[in-house]
Amino acid sequence: MNTLPAKAQAKCLAQLRLLRSQGHELRRPIADFLRDGIYELRPTYHGVHYRILYFFSRRNVIVISHGLSKESGVPAVEINRAIERRKKYETNPKAYGWKG
Numbered sequence: 001m002n003t004l005p006a007k008a009q010a011k012c013l014a015q016l017r018l019l020r021s022q023g024h025e026l027r028r029p030i031a032d033f034l035r036d037g038i039y040e041l042r043p044t045y046h047g048v049h050y051r052i053l054y055f056f057s058r059r060n061v062i063v064i065s066h067g068l069s070k071e072s073g074v075p076a077v078e079i080n081r082a083i084e085r086r087k088k089y090e091t092n093p094k095a096y097g098w099k100g
Helices: 006-025 076-091
Strands: 031-035 038-041 048-057 061-070
Touching: 006 038, 006 048, 006 061, 031 076, 038 076, 048 076, 061 076
Parallel strands: none
Antiparallel strands: 031 038, 038 048, 048 061
8 A cells, every 4th residue: 555645545544444443334335245255445546446355254353355456347366366365364363463
């Protein structure tokens, strides 16, 4: 995110705060389900569609996989990357910062 314009960063951070406060309740146009447990945050700034892919773990844990910008649908390779990261996280959450 550090390479994004400041206002785009601010928009992404605002949506991350909404995700933190609303979790599973967050819906379109801010967030959407993609597939296989992967969701996206959907900030847009100056016509650039940013996507932040994430998944839920346990009851109250949200794990951010990665972000990208897109022109049309989120590419399958990006969703697959998030799925692989979710699988790695689920096998050993403590390796990724889970303290529970």
